[in-house]
Amino acid sequence: MRENPDDPQVLSDAILAWYDVHARDMPWRVPPQARRAGQTPDPYRIWLSEVMLQQTTVATVKSYFERFTARWPTVRDLAAAQDADVMAEWAGLGYYARARNLLKCARTVDQDYGGTFPADHAELLKLPGIGPYTAAAIASIAFDLRHTVLDGNVERVMARLHDIHVPLPASKPILMEKADALTPVDRPGDYAQAVMDLGATICTPKSPACGICPWRDPCAARAEGTAADLPKKTPKKAKPTRHGTVFLAQRADGAWLLETRPDKGLLGGMLGWPGSDWIDVSHPLPEAPPPCAAEWQLIDGEVRHTFTHFHLILHVFRAQVAIGTEPETGGFRDAAEFKPTDLPTVMRKAFDLAR
DNA sequence: AAAGCGTGGAG
DNA sequence: TCTCCAAGCTT
Numbered sequence: 001m002r003e004n005p006d007d008p009q010v011l012s013d014a015i016l017a018w019y020d021v022h023a024r025d026m027p028w029r030v031p032p033q034a035r036r037a038g039q040t041p042d043p044y045r046i047w048l049s050e051v052m053l054q055q056t057t058v059a060t061v062k063s064y065f066e067r068f069t070a071r072w073p074t075v076r077d078l079a080a081a082q083d084a085d086v087m088a089e090w091a092g093l094g095y096y097a098r099a100r101n102l103l104k105c106a107r108t109v110d111q112d113y114g115g116t117f118p119a120d121h122a123e124l125l126k127l128p129g130i131g132p133y134t135a136a137a138i139a140s141i142a143f144d145l146r147h148t149v150l151d152g153n154v155e156r157v158m159a160r161l162h163d164i165h166v167p168l169p170a171s172k173p174i175l176m177e178k179a180d181a182l183t184p185v186d187r188p189g190d191y192a193q194a195v196m197d198l199g200a201t202i203c204t205p206k207s208p209a210c211g212i213c214p215w216r217d218p219c220a221a222r223a224e225g226t227a228a229d230l231p232k233k234t235p236k237k238a239k240p241t242r243h244g245t246v247f248l249a250q251r252a253d254g255a256w257l258l259e260t261r262p263d264k265g266l267l268g269g270m271l272g273w274p275g276s277d278w279i280d281v282s283h284p285l286p287e288a289p290p291p292c293a294a295e296w297q298l299i300d301g302e303v304r305h306t307f308t309h310f311h312l313i314l315h316v317f318r319a320q321v322a323i324g325t326e327p328e329t330g331g332f333r334d335a336a337e338f339k340p341t342d343l344p345t346v347m348r349k350a351f352d353l354a355r
Numbered sequence: 356a357a358a359g360c361g362t363g364g365a366g
Numbered sequence: 367t368c369t370c371c372a373a374g375c376t377t
Contacts, residue, residue, distance in 0.1 A: 052373090053373040054373070054375070055360090055361085055362090055372055055373085055374055056361090056362080056363095056372060056373085056374095057372045057373095058373080059363090059364080059372095060363065060372085061372095093361080094360085094362045094363090095361055095362085095374085095375085096361075097359095097360065097376075098360095098374090098375080101375080128375095130375085131375045132374085132375090133375085134373085134374075134375085137373065141373095149373075151372090151373045152371075152372065152373075152374090153372090153373070154373090192373090193373090196373055199373090200372085200373085205370075205371070205372095206366075236370095265359085266359080266360070267360090267361085268360090306361090307359095307362090308359070344362090345361070345362060
C-alpha cells in the first residue's frame, strides 16, 4: 500500500529530514543532532531570542542577543539590571515596549517562579510580552512540548501548502488549524523551527524556491501556480507625514540635554531630545518652546524617518549653553555617560545631523 | 478588535 | 524613492 503524500506524518517526517540537513545556525539554537545527543536549550536564551525576533530579522537580532547574554547571562541577572541600562542596550532594535515587558517578565520569573521559566504554555502566556506565538515557541522549542507556532512564516507556508486564498488576518484561524494538524508529537520543537526555517529560506515571500522544497509534491499552490501570490493580505492604509522639532543643547562642559520619554506611547521609556509634539500639519517651522533660553541655531537639512504608521520630518535646533543653565525639561548628561547608540534611531539621526 | 508600536534590508 | 516585510504583543 502506497504512502499517502497528504498524510500529516509523511509531511512532518519530510520537513524534519530536511531540517536535519539544513537547520540554520543561530546563537540560541540547539541543532537537531545536539538535541538528539541529549542537549537541551536554555529557556532563558530561547525566551530572549523569541522576544527579540518579534517582527525583527535574525540578522538584526544576532548582535543584540550576544550583547544581552554577555552582560546578563541568566534571567536573574537581567531581573537585577537597571531599567535605563536595559533600554539603552535595546536602543535601535525598535518596538521598545518589548524591552519594558522583557524586564517585567524577568522580574516576575525571578520573584514568582524562582528564576525558572515555567514549562507550561498557559503559564507562559500570562507573562508580560509573551503572546500566543511566543508562548508556543518557548513551550515547543525550549521544552519540546507539542504546541504550534503561527508566525508570518508558518502563515505563508500553510497558505501555499493548502492554496488558501482567504486574506490575512481573517484566515489566521484556518491557517492555525492546518499548522496544528501537521505538528508531530515527536520533536515538536524541531518541527516548529523547521517550518520557520523553510519559510525564511525556501518558501520566501517573493520567488519561492519551490524546486528544492521538501513539500514540493504535496503543495497545492505549487500545483496551481499560485504560490508567489499567497498569502493574500487585506490592503493597509497609507501613512501620513508628521512634522516636529527637536532641540540639542550642549553645555560648556560637554554635557547634553536629554529626557527620558514617558513609558506609554511611541519610543516609551527611551532617551530622547526635548522637542515639540509631532503633528500632521506642516508649519514653515513648527513652533515649539525650547527647553532653555539660548542662541538656538537651525541646522540645515532635516531628519526623515518612517515609523510603523507615519512618516516624520524633524527639524533640528542646536545651541551651546553655559554651565549652570537650568532646563525646563529633561536634564544634562555628562558626555562620558552618553553614547549616541543609547538613543532610538530617530533621535540618533538628529544627533548625526547636528554634528 | 482595530490601531499603535521601530527599524533596516531587499527588490 | 517606495513598498514590503521580519520568529507579534498590547490595549
